[in-house]
Each structure stands twice: as C-alpha cells, then as structure tokens.
Amino acid sequence: MEPVRITVFDTTLRDGEQSPGCSMNVEEKLRLAQQLDRLGVDVIEAGFPISSEGDFKAVQAIANSVRRPIITALARTCREDIERAWEALRGATHPRIHIFLATSDIHLQYKLRISREQCLDQARSAIFLAKSLCDDVEFSPEDATRTDPEFLCQVIQAVVDAGATTVNIPDTVGFTTPAEFSGLIQTIRRKVDGIESATISVHCHNDLGMAVANSLAAIDAGARQVECTINGIGERAGNAALEEIVMAMRVRHDRYAYDSGVVSQQLFPTSQMLTEITKVAVQPNKAIIGRNAFAHEAGIHQDGVLKNPLTYEIMTPQSVGVPDNRLVLGKHSGRHALGLRCAELGFQFERRELDEVYRRFVILADKIKNVEDYHLLQLIRESRPQPARVPPSPAKTVPLALAASATAAYSTPECATLPTSFHTSNSSPATQGELLLHSPGEHHYEEDYLWGV
Numbered sequence: 001m002e003p004v005r006i007t008v009f010d011t012t013l014r015d016g017e018q019s020p021g022c023s024m025n026v027e028e029k030l031r032l033a034q035q036l037d038r039l040g041v042d043v044i045e046a047g048f049p050i051s052s053e054g055d056f057k058a059v060q061a062i063a064n065s066v067r068r069p070i071i072t073a074l075a076r077t078c079r080e081d082i083e084r085a086w087e088a089l090r091g092a093t094h095p096r097i098h099i100f101l102a103t104s105d106i107h108l109q110y111k112l113r114i115s116r117e118q119c120l121d122q123a124r125s126a127i128f129l130a131k132s133l134c135d136d137v138e139f140s141p142e143d144a145t146r147t148d149p150e151f152l153c154q155v156i157q158a159v160v161d162a163g164a165t166t167v168n169i170p171d172t173v174g175f176t177t178p179a180e181f182s183g184l185i186q187t188i189r190r191k192v193d194g195i196e197s198a199t200i201s202v203h204c205h206n207d208l209g210m211a212v213a214n215s216l217a218a219i220d221a222g223a224r225q226v227e228c229t230i231n232g233i234g235e236r237a238g239n240a241a242l243e244e245i246v247m248a249m250r251v252r253h254d255r256y257a258y259d260s261g262v263v264s265q266q267l268f269p270t271s272q273m274l275t276e277i278t279k280v281a282v283q284p285n286k287a288i289i290g291r292n293a294f295a296h297e298a299g300i301h302q303d304g305v306l307k308n309p310l311t312y313e314i315m316t317p318q319s320v321g322v323p324d325n326r327l328v329l330g331k332h333s334g335r336h337a338l339g340l341r342c343a344e345l346g347f348q349f350e351r352r353e354l355d356e357v358y359r360r361f362v363i364l365a366d367k368i369k370n371v372e373d374y375h376l377l378q379l380i381r382e383s384r385p386q387p388a389r390v391p392p393s394p395a396k397t398v399p400l401a402l403a404a405s406a407t408a409a410y411s412t413p414e415c416a417t418l419p420t421s422f423h424t425s426n427s428s429p430a431t432q433g434e435l436l437l438h439s440p441g442e443h444h445y446e447e448d449y450l451w452g453v
C-alpha cells in the first residue's frame, strides 16, 4: 500500500516566534524561511501581520520570495486582520489565510465575552471574507480540546460549509492525551458533513510533554496535516517538534506508514540556524538534534557502538544532517577541514571568504583546545555579518584525528553566552597532552595543512 503523504506545516516563524526570547527581525525570518524551504516543509506560517509592522514586512518578504511552499499568515476573525494578512500575502505563489477563533466556553466567557451563537457567526463571516480574497483558507477553533465536542462540530460544520479548505484542531493548552485526541478526530470525521472536502490538521502544544504523541495519534485517526516547529519552540512548553514527528514517521515507518516531503539531512542545519538566530539553546538531550542525541558516554555503549552503531543508535547522525563527530577542529587543522565543517553547517564559502574565517579560526585555535561548532558559527557571524546559507553538503569522514570520546561537538548552550569577540578571550593555551591529540603527524591532509598556515 502507498504510504499516506502528510502535509508538514511549520509554524516556527509564528507560534515559535511567540516564545520568550525567540523573536526575529525581518532579515532573520527571511533567512530561516529560505532554510525551511530547503528543508522541504509544505507550509510556512510566516507570521501574524496585524501584530506589528515588522511582522507584516517579514510575511511580505517571505511571500514575495519563497516560491515553492504555501505561505500562510494568521488573522483573527475581524476584517482588519484578514485584510492585513491578505495584503502581506498577496505576492505569494501559494498564499493561504489562516483564521482562528476560540471556541471553548472558558475562552468565550472570560476572554472574548461572546455567546456560542456569536462565535458561530464570526467564524462563518470570517471564512466568507477570506474566501473572497484567497482560495486557500484555514480555520482553527482555538482551545478545541477543551471545547464541548458537539459545539466544536457545529463550528467546523459552519466553516466547512463556508469554504474552509483546512480545518486545524489545536490543543492550545497541551491538555489532551493520545487516545482522547484520536477519539476527537474520529468524532469530527463522523459528525461533520462534507469534512472530506477539507484537510484535517492538528496543532499540539507540549505542556504535558505529549505534543508529538498526540500529533501522531491524530494522524493515525485521519489528520493529514501536522503543525509543528523546529526545536519544538513555541508558547510556554512549546509546540510539537517537527524533527521528532518527521523522524518518528521515518524510523518507525512499520508503525507510522506516512511520508513527508522533509529532507531529513536538513534537520540539524535548520535547528542550528534557529539556535544561531535566536540564541536560545537546545537542551543537550533533545531528541534528534540535541548535542547528546548521538553521543555515547558509558563504556558498554561505546564498545557496542564501535562494534556496530546499530547496537545503540536507531538512526544515523548523517540521516539527520549531524556532521561527522570524528572530525575534530584544532590548531593543526587546515582550511580543507574547516571548509568541510562550514559546509556541513550550511555555509559554503568562496576561497576569499574562507580565508577570513580561517584567519580568525587560527587565532582562536591557538587559545583553546577544540574549536566546536558553536565557536565556528560565531566566527562566521563575525567575518560575514549576514551570511547566505546553502544546503549543507553530506557529512564526510575526514580522518584528521579521532576524538578520545565519541562526544559530538555541536550546538551547545554556551552559544548564548560566548564573548562577542574571541580575539580578546583569555583562554589558556592548550596543554601538551591536547597538542598530542592533534599532532601534525596524524594529519592525512599534509598539503591542506600547509596551505595558509
């Protein structure tokens, strides 16, 4: 049987950006949107145009230049919001207006102070208005999982009848459970006439740590679009993590026979770019893209992995774009290795640009033991204020020196607290032992080693 294709809707630039410390400027949003395009997501939610002039400009810039995916923007049910969203989106090749309105009694009573009838009317009229501007219209009944299911089905019926093409079911406060959410999706499919004319989407928050499990349960129950964010960033405890959903469907394809258009090798570079832009570090043990996700500390585990990685690894680091962790960059490394690592991180440099990065690298490498990826990202930022990323090249094994431990050398929390310039750092010089680890004798790229030293 053909695997079912799931639409991946990325909301890093909208719901993700709403999380503390994650706001991005227009240039940063555009850069990340271009990377999301390379990642292969189907829909990019670029922002909430009515919320600020900056967000309007970011949505407009993305709509006018990122051509393959659907570009969507959020709006409340009022005319001003919808027209502003459309104004920002109108240059897109594939525009979508995304309208939301809370439907739970608790939100109607305390937040919106409207009746259920008024809620139904507002939802219906908003879809009519949006449809007069754009064919592709999504509706989200906010706080759906705490809404009376009967009323929820009435609202969904109204928006489907009005022409909504996607109906998104948000677990706004991260309250539901996999079995309950699966049941809700099945109820909607059973009770709403003509629901087949719309795509059912889900949007889960992680307050109880079940966002990914809830999303997968909903997909099993018939949802065909999943809304998620890179690194799982988002309001409060975050949204369902895109990388976890995609890799669960890939690694456990026997159980989740679904496909996505995501290029898994772009997961790590995308995560790194987001960390670099927001300076919000990823927890080291974060699934798929955390610093320790492929690191093995215990002797028994190291022994097993060295004999056969399958003993303790259910996917390869390369499959999610994690650079080969055996490539250790230190004071004896040459430009070839540096250029390769930069490419793995998503930066392809011309020779002259690499010269500048290398010049700074040598100064830093003279002061510290190993130059890790977060150091490199800072160096790159300093040498080229607004670097244009390209798809990273596949990780290669360069036998410069084998690290004593297989600990991965990528994204770390220190990223947020690095000094602005390495040149003034007072790191102590490497010890003799450290130098031995990277002695030139071990270097297999003699020419490269000499080039530029």
Ligand code: KIV
Residues within 6 Å of the ligand: 015, 100, 140, 141, 142, 143, 168, 170, 171, 172, 173, 203, 205
């Ligand atoms: O969590 C939520 O309910 C939302 C909606 C706007 C989709 O983010």
Ligand code: ZN
Residues within 6 Å of the ligand: 015, 170, 172, 203, 205, 235
């Ligand atoms: Zn949300």
